[in-house]
Amino acid sequence: MDRFHIVGGSPLRGEVIVSGSKNSALPILFSALLGGGLEISNIPSLRDIRTAFSLLSQLGIRADPLVSADPEKTDLTQGIPSHKNDGWPGKYRLLEESIEAHEAPYDLVRTMRASILCLGPLLARRKRGRVSLPGGCLIGARPVDIHLNAFVRMGAKISIDHGYIDAHTNGLTGCDIHLPYPTVTGTENIMMAATLARGTTRIFNAAQEPEVSDLAFSLIARGARIEGIGTSSIKITGVDSLLEAPYTVMSDRIEAGTFLVAGALLGEDLMIRNVDVSCLDSLLGTLRDMGADFQEKNGSVSISRIRKPRGTSARTEPYPGFPTDMQAQILPLMAIAEGPSTVVETVFENRFTHVMEMNRMGANIDIHGSRAFVRGGASLEGASVMASDLRASAGLVLAALIAKGESEIQRVYHIDRGYEKIETKLESIGARIKRVRGEEIS
Template identity: 40%
Template sequence: MSNDRLIIQGGKPLFGDVKISGAKNAVLPLISISLLFSNGFSLKNVPDLVDTRLMIKLINSLGIMTKFYDGTIDFYGEPQNIEAPKELVSKMRASVLVLAPLLSKRNNALIPMPGGCEIGERPINLHIDALKKLGAETSFQNGFLRATLPFGEFRGNKIKFPQVSVGATECAIMAATLAKGKTIIYNAAREPEIIDLGKCLNLAGAKIKGLGTEKIEINGVEKLNPVTYSVIPDRIEAGSFAIIAGITKGEINLLNLNPKDLNSFFKTLKQANINVDIYDKTVTIKGSYKINSVNIKTEPHPGFPTDLQAQFMSLMSIANGCSVIEENIFENRFMHVPELCKMDASIKVNGNKAIVSGVQQLNGSSVKATDLRASMSLIAASLNAKGKSIVNDLSHLKRGYENFEDKLFNLGANLK
């Protein structure tokens, strides 16, 4: 891949093994909690991604020292600064994750409004409401969010989210960990990444119950102890390579993953006539020459994940019959549709639904990636397409997929 573009000669089945990297959506909040520790801690199985390095730079700017080597990050020290640099936060929406732990340790925080993928507004009002419930005061000043703790600490309370939010649930958990008293979170997100965050905090001495359910109870503790923790495998990367196996009619062994984290997705793949063999930490995906059309609705976990919607649409574009894909998480996550249509996919969008009429063959074209997961959907489509495809603007890809080109090469993909 050069100049953020990838040239793909499609139509070749892919075979081999892929070792799944640590989860991007798990490692970012885990890096953020380094702000809560007084005597450091270590993370293992850390993916080397643009977003990982941005988050490391962000906590470095707040005073935490780090050493990143061989998939491990060692953290040292406590936060010294209260203001997050705008040039870092503007590049990544997940930067807002530092708000709660920074406020918990310093009683003050100044955070610019975050950036990231252009897939909808994704407001942080739920994060702010949760922090207010725990005693924070907030105000907006010249594009910055200023937050303070008038009592010098968070204080436990009941938080009921009006809608499920992964980021807001993470924010509430981090705020409540060192709070005085008991916090109960209702309508909490149940994603594996939430469970991973809680497991790491509990290992360090936090008292969190109910992880993976809609009700999480947290009894605040005075401090966290140094620990070493391994990040869970990336279920979205695993799902992406599963779709690549299906769309190229190949066979790929997914190594080092937690299959139960993808139960809903694997069930859907089976309905599409893709063969899925599940073992302990390995899943074998075998494509089929007859792909069935399947209707899906994206939902919070344990439903079909929104981060695999774009990739699944590529698979449905060559399925037999018509499928309806309903996006219920983000309001602007069909930007890959016009690009897939350049490859002769037949897709019509009506509000939050995309109607996909399967075609016999996609054809190579020059397309443009608009966000992280759209990048992967276009690569999957290009691997199926007849002839040469050029996928442009792939800077997004490095935000969420580690060593992606190498992994594709090892499966036999024709890339340059």
């Protein structure tokens, strides 16, 4: 397995460009199953994206690259470059070649929980879906019951047999759906199913994340009728079919946030481009509390190292609260801050697996249930550590960047799921980081 070798302490200067959002691109890609065609730009080159393309291919969706890729580095049968090259087009046209396929197999779904997002479009367009129960990162339970209960209310019949969800319908019908909590993938799955359902669907307590809005705007561009975007109450009036239309995926706010924390740790007038600061209010507020000074202009943010970071508190919550996907990245800054800090994790129940590894590097963090108590004032030292999930990987990379000496981050296949060439981007702004190739990951 690949790993990162990092020598800490190097200042970060220059410019880095944020890629397209994985969490936005995935549901938009799966919306191609609704038919009508889709032209999508700003797709990041990530393991999860490739998994989505492979799954869509099995479900009868052809992906044609629209930006020239190096033919020697591209699988021309599907237009999908391999993970280890620079031939990623970033722009594709997705066309429906078959509406017969309806099964999402375990060998693909097990690696990416977002694969459940194919079920809603399959039911709406093809009246049947057979999807393996999802896998992915070990950061706590993310049950799909909310999705399934909504589809039953809309007229689907569902059974679970031998690890597969088997669903079919004679046609979905809109209804009122009250979510027990604002699940992102649940909101997206229901919204996609409702675009082709008869009548009107209203989702109450809907997730308000920008990625949900991005999916909604992409569907509207193709002829869907959706109201209440960005609010907790979304109304979808079903249409007979969707049209083909171009759409550009939003920039990745979590990648932007990760580089903002990197700048707060080691920046020397670091410029981060392609940033939508309106999506980052909570994180920017926390960084200000810790002493950060940054300038925003025309989709870019410049930030420099906080000379004496102050301890603070953060509580992860659904958007617009502090994002759970930034919890691991803020901890290294809290670890070296003057005074104590506290993080309360309210979204996932098992998302402090990185803390033990950070403590091995010299952090002083205690976990009590859903709370992390950070003593502050630590001087981190390089060590060999192991990543347990996507965002934990990013947190450990940031810790290694400020640690004295050398560190090795193992299992970086996790970070490849959500950060496009992060080692290349960090190296371009001064970090001493390199990827050490290991055996191929199955």
